[in-house]
Amino acid sequence: MGRGRPGAPRPAAVQCTGGSSAVSKCSAAARGYIQDRFLPFLVGRQRRRAPLVHRGYYIRARAVDHCIQDFLQRTRGHPRTQILSLGAGFDSLYFRLKDLGLLPRTVVYEVDFPSVVSQKAALIRGVQELVELVGDAGGEPGDYKLLGADLSQLPELERALEQAGVDREVPTLFIAEVVLAYMESSRSDALLRWAAERFPCAGFLLYEQLGPQDPFGRVMQQHFARRGSALRSLAQYPDCEAQCSRFLARGWSECSAMDMNQFFTCCTPEHEQQRVQALEPFDEYEEWHLKCSHYFVLAASKGMEPPWTPLVPSRTAPGGRGPALAGSVPAACATSSPAPGLRRFGHRSVLLRPGLVLTTGGFGQEEGQHRRASSCQLLLRRAGRWAAASLSMESGSWDGRLYHTISCVSRGLALVVGGRTSPSSAGLGMLWLKFPERCSAWDPVDIRVELVSLQPAVEAAALRWRHSATQVTFQGQQYLFLFGGRSATQPVLGDWHFLHTQELSCSMIPVQGPAPEGRHSHSACGWKGGVLVAGGLGAGEQPLGSLCFLEPLEGGFGWQVLETRPPLVPRYSHTAHVHRGRLLLVGGVWLCPAPAPGVTVVDLATGLSLDYALGTEHLEWPLMLHNHSSVLLPEEEELLLIGGGGNCFSFGTHLNAEPVCLSLRHILTSH
Numbered sequence: 001m002g003r004g005r006p007g008a009p010r011p012a013a014v015q016c017t018g019g020s021s022a023v024s025k026c027s028a029a030a031r032g033y034i035q036d037r038f039l040p041f042l043v044g045r046q047r048r049r050a051p052l053v054h055r056g057y058y059i060r061a062r063a064v065d066h067c068i069q070d071f072l073q074r075t076r077g078h079p080r081t082q083i084l085s086l087g088a089g090f091d092s093l094y095f096r097l098k099d100l101g102l103l104p105r106t107v108v109y110e111v112d113f114p115s116v117v118s119q120k121a122a123l124i125r126g127v128q129e130l131v132e133l134v135g136d137a138g139g140e141p142g143d144y145k146l147l148g149a150d151l152s153q154l155p156e157l158e159r160a161l162e163q164a165g166v167d168r169e170v171p172t173l174f175i176a177e178v179v180l181a182y183m184e185s186s187r188s189d190a191l192l193r194w195a196a197e198r199f200p201c202a203g204f205l206l207y208e209q210l211g212p213q214d215p216f217g218r219v220m221q222q223h224f225a226r227r228g229s230a231l232r233s234l235a236q237y238p239d240c241e242a243q244c245s246r247f248l249a250r251g252w253s254e255c256s257a258m259d260m261n262q263f264f265t266c267c268t269p270e271h272e273q274q275r276v277q278a279l280e281p282f283d284e285y286e287e288w289h290l291k292c293s294h295y296f297v298l299a300a301s302k303g304m305e306p307p308w309t310p311l312v313p314s315r316t317a318p319g320g321r322g323p324a325l326a327g328s329v330p331a332a333c334a335t336s337s338p339a340p341g342l343r344r345f346g347h348r349s350v351l352l353r354p355g356l357v358l359t360t361g362g363f364g365q366e367e368g369q370h371r372r373a374s375s376c377q378l379l380l381r382r383a384g385r386w387a388a389a390s391l392s393m394e395s396g397s398w399d400g401r402l403y404h405t406i407s408c409v410s411r412g413l414a415l416v417v418g419g420r421t422s423p424s425s426a427g428l429g430m431l432w433l434k435f436p437e438r439c440s441a442w443d444p445v446d447i448r449v450e451l452v453s454l455q456p457a458v459e460a461a462a463l464r465w466r467h468s469a470t471q472v473t474f475q476g477q478q479y480l481f482l483f484g485g486r487s488a489t490q491p492v493l494g495d496w497h498f499l500h501t502q503e504l505s506c507s508m509i510p511v512q513g514p515a516p517e518g519r520h521s522h523s524a525c526g527w528k529g530g531v532l533v534a535g536g537l538g539a540g541e542q543p544l545g546s547l548c549f550l551e552p553l554e555g556g557f558g559w560q561v562l563e564t565r566p567p568l569v570p571r572y573s574h575t576a577h578v579h580r581g582r583l584l585l586v587g588g589v590w591l592c593p594a595p596a597p598g599v600t601v602v603d604l605a606t607g608l609s610l611d612y613a614l615g616t617e618h619l620e621w622p623l624m625l626h627n628h629s630s631v632l633l634p635e636e637e638e639l640l641l642i643g644g645g646g647n648c649f650s651f652g653t654h655l656n657a658e659p660v661c662l663s664l665r666h667i668l669t670s671h
Contacts (some may be wrong), residue, residue, distance in 0.1 A: 021178070022090040024049050024057045024650070033058035033277055038099070041127045042120065052284045053650050055137025056291050058276060060207060061262045063297040064177060066267060067205045068093070070310035072102055075171040079287045082172040083108045086151055086191075087179030090120055098133050107143045111157065112167040114148030121146055149177065152187040154194050163305070165572060170302065174204045177531050181208040185233040190251060201303035204252065209294055210259065212238050213624035214596045216290045216648060223651035239593060240296050252300040254307040260292035263544070266313030277491070277541060281423035283403075283466075284647060285521065285537055286573050286589045286626045291649040293591060322594025323569055323611040327667065328427035330615040331623060332642060335656060336660040339388035340365055341377045343655035344643045345627035346402035350414060352435065357631050358391070360433075361419060362402045370653055372400035372421065376433075376449070379642070379659065381596050386640070394452030401428050405469035407480055407489055409501045412436065417482060417499070420465040426488045429462050430454040430504070454504060461497035463487060463507050468524035470531045472552070474498070474509055481531050481550065486520040492539050494518025510556030516548040523576030523585065527604065530557065532578065534585055535571045543570035543590060547583075547602070564602055564609040571597055574625075577639070578633040580668060581605055584632075586639060587625025596625065599639075601667055612667055621657045628656070637664045 022042065027049040029036040034057075040046060049057075068083070075081045085093060088110035097103050124130045134144050142165075149160040166172075175196055180188040195202060211217040212234045224231050237243050240257035247255040258266070264273065282288075301308035305561075344364025352358050363372050365648040376391040376398055404419025416431040432452040467485025471478065480499040485490055494515060497506045522536025522544070531550040538544045545568045551558050574588025574597065585600040598614040616623050628644025639662040645654040 007623050010404070020650075023047055023642050024053050027060065028054040028061070029055045033276060034061045036061075036092055036096055038095040038130070041130055042092055042123050044123075048516075049650075050284075050647070051280050051282045052291070052647060053285055054280070055245055055276065055282070055288055056295075056649055059264055059292060060177070060295070061564050062268065063260065063263050064205065064207055066176070066263075067297065067299050067310045067358070068097070068173065068175070069102065071098075071203050071205075071308060072106065073172075074304070074308055078171050079105060080167070080170045081106045082166065082170055083175065084166070084172060085110045085175045087176060088112050089116060090123075091177075093175075095133050095269075098143075103143060107145065107165075107350045107598065109145045109147060109161065109166060111147045111149050111151065111160070113150065117148040119144045129183060149193060152183050154190060154312070157191075157406070158194075158198075162634045167636065172199045174202065174203045176205070178209070180206065181231045181233055182229050183232060184246075185236045188233055189246070192247060192252070193250040196302055199303075202301065203304065203308045204247065204298075204299040204300040206243070206257075206300075207295065210237075210239050210243070211294045211593075213655070215624045216294055216596075218622045219624075219648045219654045220294055220651050223648075240298070243298055244300075245295065247298070247300040251302060253302045254304075254309065255300040256299065256309060256311045257296050257298035258311055258313070259294075259593060260514060261289060262313070263297055263311075264292060266315050267311065272457060273540065283420070283423040285541060287646045287649060288541075289543075289589050290500055290626075293593070315577075317351045322590070322592035323566070323600075325595075325598075326610040326612050328613040328615040329662050329664070329667055330618070331360060331660050331662055332618055334386045334659040335379075335388060337387065338384040339377075339379075339658055341375060341390060342379075342388055342643055342659055343645075343657065344373050345645045345655065347373065347629055348404055348406045348416075349629035349631055349642045350406045350408050351631045351633075352408055352414070353411070355529045355637070356369060357386075357640065357642070358406070358414065358433075359629065360398065360406055361400070361404055362627075364643065364655055372402060374400060379640070386661075388659075392448045394450045395668040396431075396453065398451070399428060399453075401465075403465035404428070405467065405482075407469050407471060407501075409471070409478065409480075414482065415501065417469055418462050418464045418467055418485065420488075422503040424488055426463050426465055429459075460495075461499055464493060466520035467493070468522060468525045468533070469499075470526050471501075472498075472526070472531060472550075472557075474507075474530065474552075474556070478502070479509075481508065481524075483524060483531070483533060484519045484522055484536065491541075492518040492520060492537070511550070511559065513557065513559035514555065515559060516546065516561075517544060519544055519572075521572040523574055525576045525578050525583075527578045527583070528552070532562075532576070532583060532604075534576055534583070535568065535574060535588065543572050545570035562604070562607065564607045568600065568602075568609060569597075569611075573627055575628065575630040577630070578604070579632060579634060579637070579664070582668065584639070586630050586641070586662075587628060587644070589626050598625075598669065599662065599664075608669075614662070619660065622654065623656055623660060626655055637668060638662060 026039040026043045094108040145164045147160045149157045208276040344362035347362025349359040359377045401419030414433040434450040464485035483496040495659040519536030527550040529603040533548045547562045571588040571590040575586045583602040599612045624645040641660040644656045
């Protein structure tokens, strides 16, 4: 964070990240995620952020407050303690703690660039309530000090602290929220060693980024680099284990860390989780979990008896360590020319006939803007390569829905069920897409489609999204088995419906056995006349690892659970296909600190499960395999991956650039 050194981050750029953070925290407080009435006094502008950003700043604030209050509680027997907030920006920590009566014996020192400190001091002087909290109304004067110093210049920092009266002998908590990551590793390491050497009884609270190598991590790094505030220590310290080793090697005797998925699940009471999940309509689960898997909280200490250990989980951490990989599946761009119309997520794709794939709905790039897609796209295969084209509609127009299902029920008919436009509205019903049964050539000009909106009396079945639809046959009649999903009023659905594809009415068909746990964003595909349901997001927004089979019986169907060896890693937002007696689970999101999900192959005869990474070295962009669609090409033994990505927290929207082809021959023959 120095000034004027070659390759160093620009102070103005780093300061800008602090101002943006304060605005986001203020927006989260206004929506009830956090309790902070002081932030508006310190934020020059107020702006409404997206629910995803609210959640992200909520979990950051909760993790930091959890550790700070634990430190204050642990040291309450000492006559005096200190908090040194490094790179504090416009944070309101002191005022919140003082207002709660938690600083009877604690002095708070905030360190930041001199220009930031000057701005903050001026803001405080302009608000009488803040002035009174600093000293004039019921507190010991001098328990709040603002210091202007460059953290990367240790002599300058030490001089400022000494002049402000810091006492090295009292229990001291250092706080660094997304600060050290902007410094050169050698300088941030020196700061950690200096703190351990100079303060014999101390704790260090760190919150910042991790996971630079996966697709989300690459998008995150590109974002900060574009802003002139590159994450300089991330490559050297990419995960919690490396960060803990970093502290232990520099004089700290105790250290623990967890990513924010672990913190939310293990250190946040269930009633508080439920409160946050109900605050506002939300449907960006993938990006929420990915954001949480790319930030961590760390607590280190030395000289404290008993040791300071605020990150003790009360419940089992989600995800585990992740699978051992059996190999990789090569990924290659499938199209011979760019396909910008297929840069979308939350869409659905279906193989209409060999060499012809239809993609509908979703959110993506259209006419240079990011918006809900209004066009349907075709992929046509010629000479082993795919070409994209927009679909011509003879009547009707696509209504902008996403997270629906589409099923090709005959050669000329595809049925669209459910979907949403916004998380608070799912009243979209069903659509027919009617195609000509014969085409003179594989030319999009010859493929014109009639779109018919349907409003039959099956609202309970159709008014949902993130569900599945799988074709089954019962007593010679064709049905769509609709399972799970969510609705505008229910965050998780566990019901199912048998939708007759000709009459478009739901039939009562007997189903035996214990029903699977309610879920959405799962996968479902046909096998042996029944339906395989894998994974999904269950109650409490926790990924599931179960594999359930709806088995056809003489008088109906029956549920059973299929065991795999090893058990499947819980995941959701993936796709699935069955080929040659093997279940293929493609992509998705899981919570284990491991590479992003690739392809899991389950031998349905033996239950043996093997995981394969995606070999993306020939792709020029990060391939995010969630909210995507996939089509199995059985004759070629290939998977066609279309779209995928999402709103990557506050780092921008990432859309996979082109359709991708995966060759399955190697993993199917070696399995």
